[in-house]
Structures are given as structure tokens and as C-alpha cells.
Amino acid sequence: MTQSKLIILTSIFLVLFDNYSFFKNTLEVYPLTSNNIGFLISISIFLMFSILLLFTLVSSKYTTKPILITMLLVSSLTNYFMNSYNIVIDDNMIRNMLQTDIHESMDLLSVKQVLYFIFLGVFPSIYIYKVEIKYGKLKAEILTKIKIIFISLAVIITCLFIFSKHYTSFLREHKPLRFYTNPTYYIYSTGKYIGKTYGGGEVIAKPICEDAYICEESKKNKTKKLVIMVVGETARADHFSLNGYEKQTNPLLEKENIINFSNVYSCGTSTADSVPCMFSIFGKSDYSYKKGIATQNILDVLNNTKDVEILWRDNNSNSKGVALRVPYEDYKSSNKNTICVDGECRDVGMIVGLDEYIEKNKGKDILIVLHQMGNHGPAYYKRYPKSFEKFKPVCQTNQLEECTNEEISNAYDNALLYTDYFLSEVIRFLKKYDKTHKTAMIYMSDHGESLGENGIYLHGMPYFMAPEAQIHVGALAWFGKEMSTDLDLDKMKQNSDKKYTHDNLFYTLLGIFEVETKEYKRSMDILIEK
Numbered sequence: 125m126t127q128s129k130l131i132i133l134t135s136i137f138l139v140l141f142d143n144y145s146f147f148k149n150t151l152e153v154y155p156l157t158s159n160n161i162g163f164l165i166s167i168s169i170f171l172m173f174s175i176l177l178l179f180t181l182v183s184s185k186y187t188t189k190p191i192l193i194t195m196l197l198v199s200s201l202t203n204y205f206m207n208s209y210n211i212v213i214d215d216n217m218i219r220n221m222l223q224t225d226i227h228e229s230m231d232l233l234s235v236k237q238v239l240y241f242i243f244l245g246v247f248p249s250i251y252i253y254k255v256e257i258k259y260g261k262l263k264a265e266i267l268t269k270i271k272i273i274f275i276s277l278a279v280i281i282t283c284l285f286i287f288s289k290h291y292t293s294f295l296r297e298h299k300p301l302r303f304y305t306n307p308t309y310y311i312y313s314t315g316k317y318i319g320k321t322y323g324g325g326e327v328i329a330k331p332i333c334e335d336a337y338i339c340e341e342s343k344k345n346k347t348k349k350l351v352i353m354v355v356g357e358t359a360r361a362d363h364f365s366l367n368g369y370e371k372q373t374n375p376l377l378e379k380e381n382i383i384n385f386s387n388v389y390s391c392g393t394s395t396a397d398s399v400p401c402m403f404s405i406f407g408k409s410d411y412s413y414k415k416g417i418a419t420q421n422i423l424d425v426l427n428n429t430k431d432v433e434i435l436w437r438d439n440n441s442n443s444k445g446v447a448l449r450v451p452y453e454d455y456k457s458s459n460k461n462t463i464c465v466d467g468e469c470r471d472v473g474m475i476v477g478l479d480e481y482i483e484k485n486k487g488k489d490i491l492i493v494l495h496q497m498g499n500h501g502p503a504y505y506k507r508y509p510k511s512f513e514k515f516k517p518v519c520q521t522n523q524l525e526e527c528t529n530e531e532i533s534n535a536y537d538n539a540l541l542y543t544d545y546f547l548s549e550v551i552r553f554l555k556k557y558d559k560t561h562k563t564a565m566i567y568m569s570d571h572g573e574s575l576g577e578n579g580i581y582l583h584g585m586p587y588f589m590a591p592e593a594q595i596h597v598g599a600l601a602w603f604g605k606e607m608s609t610d611l612d613l614d615k616m617k618q619n620s621d622k623k624y625t626h627d628n629l630f631y632t633l634l635g636i637f638e639v640e641t642k643e644y645k646r647s648m649d650i651l652i653e654k
Contacts, residue, residue, distance in 0.1 A: 200245030356569030357498030376548035402626035504535035508542035563604030
């Protein structure tokens with residue numbers, strides 16, 4: 125077989141078998157009518173010749189087989205995730221996947237995924253590996269390549285010209301549809317991710333708030349602050365009974381004197397985006413991955429005052445770069461976490477041993493960050509002990525498409541019920557220090573989660589097209605007796621339904637530790653009377 129014929133066959137295979145999600149979403153916008161059928165045929169041809177053009181440009185005697193095999197293997201997996209969860213593979217999703225650990229990856233593994241990989245990836249790859257490619261002379265190969273490039277461009281331009289009205293709306297009004305093309309969009313996203321992430325040599329975090337210091341009155345106060353910041357995982361606000369959800373997902377927190385912030389929105393739709401952004405000085409509109417890693421965050425500011433001791437404990441994948449310059453402890457395994465069953469370590473295990481840490485840092489202000497496993501999907505049923513399975517029937521698989529929306533929602537809500545227990549345990553822990561410290565707990569989830577609404581699951585959609593469920597997050601605060609005297613809790617409760625975002629966290633942590641700096645914005649501190 126000639127090289128060009130193999131590339132053409134592979135391009136046709138990818139369009140026919142790895143673009144179900146693209147055509148499904150396209151048909152929802154452009155139904156199969158007499159007015160649209162020509163355009164729908166043209167868009168299939170357009171995609172096929174775009175892939176053909178791309179492969180032809182990078183083909184050679186030594187690259188054709190490795191590139192085609194790689195594309196088939198990767199495309200089979202992206203096809204599975206797009207079909208199963210209706211997600212798109214953009215640069216943020218690629219970052220999220222690369223920062224996901226093996227434990228989380230295993231939650232995504234399923235029989236269906238393996239079948240996709242074997243039938244759409246491995247089998248055609250074996251065929252390509254075994255087929256003998258007949259190469260002509262160099263001049264003939266170059267001419268053939270040029271011919272294919274010109275034919276491909278001619279076909280693409282012809283499609284655009286004949287159906288210009290359709291393509292205008294497709295490219296301008298329905299831009300998200302192109303996010304589902306496979307493999308072209310994930311190739312583009314990979315390039316975008318590399319461009320955003322690498323280059324420019326070693327990254328050294330630029331100091332910020334260099335004028336920051338703890339005010340003298342606070343330093344003289346013998347009653348030191350003990351604040352626990354809980355970074356939630358995948359907790360959507362509309363599934364909190366505190367926010368009016370019909371299921372009782374917050375029975376323990378409802379008994380506490382908490383401030384529930386019902387209208388908080390995330391900085392991103394994935395942990396890799398949201399966690400660095402929420403601790404950053406940059407607002408969502410100004411934040412980027414490169415700026416985030418090249419600039420110190422609020423933990424650095426507090427640490428640099430030399431008056432606040434900081435500890436980050438993590439039961440998730442990692443801190444996403446936030447805790448690189450402060451003490452960090454990994455609680456994802458039984459090496460540290462004493463509450464683990466069948467390889468699943470519980471968030472409540474992060475509380476164990478904190479008494480010793482507090483005793484060691486007696487006489488100092490303390491900030492402890494606990495990063496939850498929380499409601500990390502799709503295996504929600506693993507996120508809580510069996511005793512918390514209050515809502516039934518439950519989805520007992522990571523293949524969410526096999527479960528009803530009710531079963532998925534019940535498993536998710538049981539995991540949220542366990543977060544309610546975990547947060548109540550954090551509060552119970554802090555109450556022990558009410559007489560010796562000014563205590564507080566701040567909880568804020570990193571992002572929300574889609575549970576099958578409109579056929580969308582999990583999270584990580586591009587922010588501009590993300591549903592409300594992925595960006596409207598759970599957030600609340602609790603204050604001990606001593607800390608409460610410094611705050612107007614009644615006024616705070618009146619303001620609790622105002623719209624806040626992750627942008628507010630930086631200034632709220634500055635305020636709670638009474639840090640003086642010209643960068644402090646009183647209007648952004650959610651604990652201050654407005």
C-alpha cells in the first residue's frame with residue numbers, strides 16, 4: 125500500500141468511528157433536513173480532508189506509522205470520554221489529565237473504555253504496523269504529497285464556498301461544536317497547552333505584597349488565630365440542603381452557627397485551574413496558568429510575614445503548585461492517613477495529628493489547609509463509607525451512562541453527606557481550642573459537577589460554555605467564640621446571599637489574619653461589613 129492511501133484510509137476511519145460526539149452535537153444544531161443535508165455531508169468531507177491535510181504535512185518514511193498509530197490510540201480514548209461524559213478536550217482538560225494521579229485515573233477505568241481502546245485503537249494500529257508501505261522515489265513522493273495538499277485545500281475551500289452561509293453560523297454562532305472534532309481539536313489543544321506551560325527556562329515565583337506585615341495590635345494579642353481552610357472538591361451549590369436542596373445533605377452543618385455563602389462562583393471548571401486561581405492575587409479575568417506559577421500566592425504572603433505558620437494537608441492529587449513553598453503533607457495513602465479502607469483514604473484522616481502540630485507552634489497564628497477528595501467523580505460511591513449511604517438506589521459504577529440520573533444523584537449526594545460530616549468534625553476539632561485561640565473554618569469548593577443534565581457529566585467544560593452546575597460552588601464559614609467578637613456575624617449573614625467568587629479568597633485570608641499591605645482590598649473581603 126502506498127503511504128498516501130494509508131493516510132487516506134486512516135483519515136476516513138477517524139471521521140467514521142471517532143467523531144460520534146461531534147456529529148451528535150452538530151445534528152442537534154443542524155437537524156437532518158433537506159435544507160441541512162448538503163451541509164452535513166460537506167462538513168464530513170471538510171473534516172476528513174482537514175485530517176488528511178494534517179497527516180500529509182507531517183508524513184515521511186520514518187514518521188507516518190508512528191504518527192498514525194499514536195493518533196488512533198489517543199483518539200480511541202478521547203472518543204470514549206467525549207461519548208460517555210460529553211466533555212471536550214481543551215488545553216485545561218489536558219492539564220487536568222496530566223496532573224491526575226494513578227489513583228484518580230483508576231476511577232475512570234472501565235470495561236467500555238478498554239473495548240474502545242482495543243477496537244478503535246489497538247486493532248487498526250496493528251494493521252498499520254503490519255502493512256507494508258511501498259515508497260517511490262523521493263521526487264515522486266514529494267509530488268504526490270504536494271498533489272494531496274492542493275487537492276485537500278481545494279476541497280476545503282470548495283466546501284466553504286458552496287455552503288458559506290452554513291459555515292458562517294457554524295464558525296461564529298456555534299463555535300463550541302468544533303471542540304468535539306477528533307483528533308483535530310485535541311491536537312490544537314495540546315499545542316496550546318505546551319505554549320502556555322513550557323518555554324522561557326526555569327520559573328521563579330515573583331514576590332508579591334512585599335510590604336505585608338501583621339498589625340502590631342494583633343501581634344501583641346496573646347490569643348492567637350487558628351484557621352482551617354478546607355478546599356472542597358466537586359461540590360455544586362445547588363445540592364447543599366443549606367441552599368434549599370430537597371435532600372438533607374447538610375444535617376450536621378445545619379446544627380452549627382455557620383455563615384452559608386449561597387452565591388459563590390468558581391474561577392475555573394477543573395481543580396488544575398481553580399485551586400491555583402483561588403489562592404492567587406489575580407482575579408479570574410486576569411489569571412492565567414503562566415502568571416499563576418510565576419507569581420507567589422496568598423500562602424506565600426502569609427508565610428513571608430514570619431508570623432503565620434502554614435501547613436497544607438492533601439487527600440487529593442496535589443496542591444496544583446499552591447503549596448510549593450510551604451510545609452506540605454500527602455494524605456492520599458495509609459503512609460500518613462490513618463483512616464483508609466480498601467485503598468480509599470478518608471478526608472477525616474487529615475484531622476488526625478493536628479493537635480501535635482498546634483502544640484508545636486504554640487504562641488503563633490496558624491493556617492491549616494485541608495484539600496479534600498470530597499465528591500471526586502465519576503466513582504462517587506467510593507467517596508463515602510457504607511454507613512453514609514442514605515440516599516438510594518445508588519450508582520455503583522464509574523460508567524455513569526449505565527446508571528439513571530437518580531442513581532447518579534444519590535451517589536453524589538451521599539458523598540456530599542460525608543463532606544457534611546467531615547466539616548462538622550473540623551468544627552468539633554476547632555471547638556477544643558476556643559479558650560486558647562481565635563478559631564475559624566472557611567470552606568470553599570474548587571468547582572462544581574454535571575450529573576447528566578443535558579447529557580453532560582463530570583466537569584472541565586470551557587468556562588464560557590460551562591453549565592451553572594460546574595461553576596456555582598458550595599462555600600461557608602464557621603467562627604469560634606473569640607473570633608466572633610471581632611466580626612459582625614449578623615451583618616455577614618445578611619450579606620451571605622450576595623454574589624462572591626474565588627477572587628474574594630485572597631483578600632479574605634489577608635483580612636482574617638489582619639495583614640497590613642497596600643494590596644489589601646477591603647471591598648473584596650467577604651468577612652468585612654459592607
